[in-house]
Amino acid sequence: MKNVIKSDFVLTPYMKSNDLLAAYQILNTVVPYVLLWFLAVKAAAISVWFLPPIIILMTLFSIRCFSLMHDCGHYSLFSSKKVNRCVGFILGILNAIPQYPWSRDHAFHHKTNGNWEQYRGVADFISTEEFSKLNSSDQRFYELLRHPLMAFPGGFFYLALQPRLVLIMGIYDFVVELFTCLKNNPGMSLSEIVSAHKSKHWQTATEFWDLLFNNICVISSVIILSNLMGAAFFLSIYLSVLTFAAVIFIWVFFVQHIFEDSYAHKTEGWDYLTGAIEGSSYLELPPIFKWFTADIGYHNIHHLSERIPNYNLEACHHKNIHLLSNIKTLRMGDMLACSKFILWDGRSSRLVSIESFRQVAQSSALDSNMVS
Template identity: 75%
Template sequence: METTVKKSDFALAPYMKSNDLRATYQILNTVVPYLLLWFLAVKAAFISFWLLPPIMVLMALFSGRCFALMHDCGHYSLFRSKRVNRVIGFMLGAINAIPQYPWSRGHAYHHKTNGDWERYRGPSALISTEEFAKLSPSAQRRYELLRHPLMIFPGGFFYLAIKPRLALILGTYRFIGHLLTCLKQDPGIGLAKIISSHKSRNWYTAGEFWDLLFNNICVVGGWIFLGHLLGFGFFLSVYSITLTFSAAIFICVFFVQHNFDGSYAHKTEGWDYLRGAIEGSSYLELPTVFKWFAADIGYHNIHHLSERIPNYNLEACHNENRHLLADSKVLRMSDIPNCFKFILWDSASSRLVSIASFRQAAQSIVDTEPSFLDRTDQEKAIVKNVEA
């Protein structure tokens, strides 16, 4: 359904003003309790390990809130100053082991292409129904397994704890290979020319490299220091568990706010930015306590209309523009499990579909079409059936 509203119809500008006092208060009421919970966890471990689980639950929630505030810093919306957002964002990124600046640049691409599933396939790298039909049965099972809801736990840990370290190692290894190749071809070549001619797959700009490098220094250095201070067994156990659950929470929230029944999922040709924001992002209705820990990111449609609106203004902006959001999907916590089944993109009908519905359509084709159809013809028929 074509949207009849224009972006100019929304009252956004009054809510795009950052407030340094509110932002500072948010940092203090998030980072300080998180650090105190670590102190409390150490004390509790001396009494009984059974006291640790509730403390670790709170740690995971505060860690998730750190990520949400880091996300605002990446949009330069939490504080008024771009420099302050960069510094605080880097600090919050180090808490969650993720380099904030490279992450925020990648996230900005998501905002520019939201709803254009031909260019951006989401955090799970979804494929189209046509591509899925061409996979072998074992490859289809592997695709489905890697996108199972429970994979947000190992996937979340890999995303935060391992991927940034791996990116620096692989990127450095490839740069050394490029360096040796350049020196072999031209021994007199200057270092500046070698650096400028290198196109890394692990970072796109010098700024991203330095942020990635310093993040790794701070994170790995912090792991070593806290391991020596608290004991490696205790620290790594508590840290890895809380980091895993924290990552799983925000990956889950991000996923369901874009993957749901009826989500706007268009090709590049004819794609509309406004529909991507209004119909390709949901309003996730959360209980008050979870809204606070998520820094109101549930108002995701408003956030996509303008990423410069800080989290502390999202609810007020949403309430003022509610009458224009009739085409936005409203989700509740009970709807979250159902969202995880929408992991195929049907490009022809511009929607997301489940593997179950695709296989049901495939089975109906097998039952009704003549047996002499070859595999390619059957695949085309399956795709047409799903699109219908």
Template identity: 70%
Template sequence: MNATLKKSDFVLTPYMKSNNLLATYQILITLVPYGCLWFLAVTAAHISVWLLPPILILMSLLSVRSFSLMHDCGHYSLFSSKKVNRCVGFCLGVINAIPQYPWSRDHAYHHKTNGDWERYRGVADFLSTTEFAKLNAKDRQVYQFIRQPIMAIPGGFFYLAIAPRMALVLGVYDLFRDLISDRPQQPGLSLAAKLDTHSSKYWQSKTEFWDLLLNNICVISSWILMSNLLGAGLFLSIYSVVLTLSAVVFIWVFFVQHIFEGSYAHQTADWDYLQGAVEGSSYLELPTILKWFTADIGYHNIHHLSERIPNYHLQACHLHNLHLLSNVKTLRLGDMLDCAKYILWDADTQQLVSIESFLQDERQARIVAAPVPAIANFR
């Protein structure tokens, strides 16, 4: 990146203004078709299951779009009001079965550390080459296997359908265990008072706990209600497919936005936020229809330059600043699978590398380090 380039060189401020009318329109043209497609899917299922695939694909894509809009709400950029963003974001989180507030807090940390691979290890907690070198052969195979592209299918379902439920159950268990252990020293200790001081790995504040709890109540209640209305088998089948497919899409979109050849992958020392945004975030060039379903999140370099720019201004901001974005990595659909091999961080070269290239370097190092056999001296 040009060493003299500064954030002030980019024209960002005019694009940060939220448009409530446009945001409302975006919500309506996402959720109304999504609801109609649910009705259509149930009707089609009673006629022939072969009618379902195109409907389920459209439902999944609308679910992806609702997740992207929830993401904007988490940055308080979709609407001008923080309260409206919280309320709408919570509802979109229920649709996607994920607690929006805790997710947004974790996502904000990603924004603060993007490109600093000592503090943030990507979408799948990648290892450094040094850490990988210490693994035995079996653990290396496991590490590589669970980061294969196909694993986004079970991983996506777990991420949305199961993980938030587990977080609540395990978190509440820890809370009550601590409450019981503290009662002998503090006989009058109440649950509310304990919640104020309780340190949990499942939530970082009381506000996050309540968001997690209310999300689970709404999500599980909707599962029960829809199962009673449609039949558990039909509802859970459609719901599981839609949830899984949408999770696969947004996991992969997020993956390639930061995991690619040449991505900025620096140590904490001398890490640069601007360089992380420009060279550690890609521009994912998608067909127009997929840009709409992903709410233009492919302009990820602009999003990292300023997360307060709502999705409906990202393209215009990208075009306005195009002359400053020559170092941004442009990816297309055909490039996405190739990004899957960059799952190790080389702290020495400060870049992402593949396991294959690491093993090749490891073998070469062994050859160089191997002792040279003595040559017998014959007369």
């Protein structure tokens, strides 16, 4: 980007939250999602063949729940920080993910977008230099783990298992430290041990309590609804919806930052504004998918200011369109092509495919042989 600064963009008028519109968005998302569960029970009593379209709709509403939870995490959906926290927590229960810890991790992504020494994307990509040091089997394994189809087991783990495992591992670490402290220093009080404990699974006490209460609510809901609907019926639908929704989250987030010529800089010389505009794509979606994703396709605008609520993103995009000539426009058909850019070349500040990296390496080797 040349000769463009953040103050050139008209952003402030679009940062204003509309509580009435936000409440309407919550109602037109959560209420249909709940009603679809009742419809699924009634439909299953007639024929299981009625269930697939219902599951598809539930998945789409789950995606919208996640997108609205995302806005709550940025304190942009409602004008009140407390309301955003409460509504975000509820939406986190519906998606089986603790909203506050997730939003803290997501905030780090916003602060470092385009700085590939600090943040390595949705799948923890490695550099071409690191990749070259792997043996052939590890290289194949790396490539396999980042195949687009791995979003299915990865999505299931991300929503269904990871929040539960994080809590278990964190509590286990604390219990081990508790007994170790009491053994080495019997005079230590419980409050002293708690205050001195630094968990690698959460950063603050607020994150822990959000994680704990989310797990209590999610697990309790699963037990209650399994008893009401039947465990096999409920879990088969619930886990399918979670998995499919997570897959779409991952794919959408992937193409919003991983694409050819995406801004992928080192820490030195990294620029926040360039990262927002050239390190984020504009994902052009059909109207129905724009609604279900709460306009998150206007991702460059979202990264310019995360305080702009989803219902103002499109208007802000059109207002500043004359400054967005460098944005990458992608469509649904481009998603698969983006999946090959899974290495970061720090020397050229580019994302590259494994194939292109190997071609360059082979070419360099041939040149070296010819010189020698």
